[in-house]
Amino acid sequence: MPKIYGAILSPYVRKVLLVLEAKGVEYENQQVFPGALPEGYEKISPLGKIPALQEGDFSLSDSTVINEYLEERYSQHPMFPVGTQDRAKARWLEEFADTALVDALLVPFFQRIVAPMRGLETDNDAIAKAEAKIIPKALAYVESVVPGADFLFEQRLTIADIALVSPFINAEIGGYQLDAERWPKTAAYVAFVRGQDIIQAREAKEKALLGQ
Ligand SMILES: N[C@@H](CCC(=O)N[C@@H](CS)C(=O)NCC(=O)O)C(=O)O
Incomplete structure (x- = not known):
C-alpha cells in the first residue's frame, strides 16, 4: 500500500x-x-x-x-485526458497551478494560518499586496481557460481540475473570498469541481482533522 x-x-x-x-x-x-x-x-x-x-x-x-x-x-480511473494535446494541456495547467496559482492564492493561507502556527505575525501588507496584484494576475489567466460549471476535459475529473482547484481550498481557509462578479467562470468552475463527491469527502476529512 x-x-x-x-x-x-x-x-x-x-x-x-x-x-x-x-x-x-x-x-x-x-x-x-x-x-x-x-x-x-x-x-x-x-x-x-x-x-x-x-x-x-x-x-x-x-x-x-x-x-x-x-x-x-494504478491504471484504473485515468486522471489524464486521452488526446495527446489535451494531455499536454492538462500537464501545463497542473504546472501553472503548482507555481503561479499556489504562489498567489496561498499568501492569505500562509499569513493567517501558517505564520501564527510558527509563532510569526500575520503580514497584512503582504495579504493586501497579493489581493491587489498577484492574485488578480493569476485569476485573469484561470478565468480565460476554465469553462464555467464543467470539467476542463472530457466531462470528467482530471488532474488539471484537481490541481487548479486545490489552491482555492487553501485560499478559502485563509479567509480569501473569491469575487464571483469579477471572476464568474472561475467561481462557477471552482464551485462545480469542489461539489464532486471525492472532493467533498476530502474537504470533510480535512475539516474533521482540524477539529472544525
Ligand atoms: N513541486 C513540489 C512542491 C512541494 C512543496 O513546495 N511543498 C511545500 C509544502 S506545501 C513544502 O514542502 N515546503 C517546504 C520547503 O519548501 O522547504 C511538489 O509539487 O510536490
Whole structure:
C-alpha cells in the first residue's frame, strides 16, 4: 500500500491524496510538516518537501512526479485526458497551478494560518499586496481557460481540475473570498469541481482533522 508523507492541508499533498481516492487506491498518510521533518526524511524527499511517497523500498517526491507514477501504476480511473494535446494541456495547467496559482492564492493561507502556527505575525501588507496584484494576475489567466460549471476535459475529473482547484481550498481557509462578479467562470468552475463527491469527502476529512 502506498504511504504518502505530508500535511493534508498542503495543496500538493491534497493533489496526490485526491488522485489516490479518485482511483480507489488504499493508502496510508503520515502527517509530516515542513520545518519538523522526521529524521532521515531527506532519503525519500531530497529537497525536504512534502509530499513524498513510499511503496515498499521505492520512494519518490514531488506531487506531479508522484501522480504520474500513480497513473502508470494504478491504471484504473485515468486522471489524464486521452488526446495527446489535451494531455499536454492538462500537464501545463497542473504546472501553472503548482507555481503561479499556489504562489498567489496561498499568501492569505500562509499569513493567517501558517505564520501564527510558527509563532510569526500575520503580514497584512503582504495579504493586501497579493489581493491587489498577484492574485488578480493569476485569476485573469484561470478565468480565460476554465469553462464555467464543467470539467476542463472530457466531462470528467482530471488532474488539471484537481490541481487548479486545490489552491482555492487553501485560499478559502485563509479567509480569501473569491469575487464571483469579477471572476464568474472561475467561481462557477471552482464551485462545480469542489461539489464532486471525492472532493467533498476530502474537504470533510480535512475539516474533521482540524477539529472544525
Ligand atoms: N513541486 C513540489 C512542491 C512541494 C512543496 O513546495 N511543498 C511545500 C509544502 S506545501 C513544502 O514542502 N515546503 C517546504 C520547503 O519548501 O522547504 C511538489 O509539487 O510536490
